[in-house]
Amino acid sequence: MKQIIGWVRGPWAIAVYTYREGIRKRTLIGFLILSLLVIFGSSFISAFLDPTSRTDIELKLIKDICVATISIFGALITVFTSASVVPNEIENKVIYSILTKPIRRWQYLLGKFLGAQLIIIVNLALMGILFFAALYIRQGILPTLLLWALLLTYFEFLILSAFTFAISTAATSPVLPTIGGLFVYITGNLTEYLKDVQNRAGQTGKWLDDMLGRIAGILYDVLPNLQNFSLRNQIVNGMPNDPPTDVMIPNLMAYGLIWAVGGFLLAWLIFWRKEL
Known part of the structure; x- marks a missing residue:
């Protein structure tokens, strides 16, 4: 039991x-403040609309702006956090003093990854709370559908964080993993488009189109489909507050965990072979 407690205590510390x-980094604080200002400002969008037709349009705009803000700024916070937690300590040489202590590399990596998740969860929760407030001001209700949307959004960010974190273990600065994380986020949200490109490419018979189709097919096969985690249409169009019947939430959570574990294992394999 003491050994188990010791294994847990190191990563948690x-x-x-x-x-x-x-949470002290200016970049992350700036992203959070800007996102909160956008969400808060969406509540006053009625001042720019026609008073005769603003009820439904106003509510849809508020929802659309808030969902987009949480998605974009949440992804930026996720990428910048996950891309910097390890490389910054390599640059500052803090990692050497930590690894000289009786802490194994997997414990160090697990601790850094969990720390990144704490930052992501807190930021996502703050944006979600303000979104709740904006909707409550306009509707007078607290939509439980938003809770499911925030839960799935976190699992989307969990996948993004895991693969950005994996790239960061092979880097000595946050630049490369930041680019890699943004690439995963953009392409992961365009997987259906990639599939469409793959299907259309073979119809032209041109070698360039065929090559682009092959690349799109490879990306579609190896990248996670982050579009699966979006409840944007249900939220904006005012679907019921119950868990959406067309979305298998437990399956998506399992899908997210599998990809996240895969990303973390990749990070461990890279870091295990890294010379420090």
């Missing part, structure tokens, strides 16, 4: 330290 250091 690193996670708490990572969280405390991360």
Whole structure:
């Protein structure tokens, strides 16, 4: 039992330290403040609409703006956090003093990854709370559908975080993993488009189109489909507050966990072979 507690205590201490250091970064604070201002400002959008037809349009615009803000700024916070937690400590040489202690590499990585998740969860929760407030001001209700949307959004960010984190273990600065994380986010939200490109490419008979189709097919096969986690249409169009019947939430959570575990194992394999 003491050995198990010791294994858990090390990663948790690193996670708490990572969280405390991360929330002080000006870039992340700037993203959070800007996102909160956009969400808060969406509540006053009625001032720019025609008073005779603003009820439904106003509510849809508020929802659309808030959902887009949480998605975009949440992804930026996820990428910048996951891309920097390890490379920054390599640059500052803090990692060497940590790894000289009786802490194994997997414990260090797990702690850094959990610390990044704490930062992501707190930021997502703050944006979600303000979104709730904006809707409550206009509707007078607290839509439970938004809770499911935030839950699935976190699992989307969990996948994004895991693969950005994996790239960061092979880098010595946050630049490359940031680019890689943004690439995963953009292409992961365009997987259906990639499939369409693959299907259309073979119809032209041109070698360039065929090559683009092959590349699109490879990306479609190896990248996670982040579009699966979006409840944007249900929220904006005012679907019922119950869990949406057309979305298998437990399956999506399992899908997200599998991809996240795969990304973390990739990070461990890279970091295990890294010379420090």
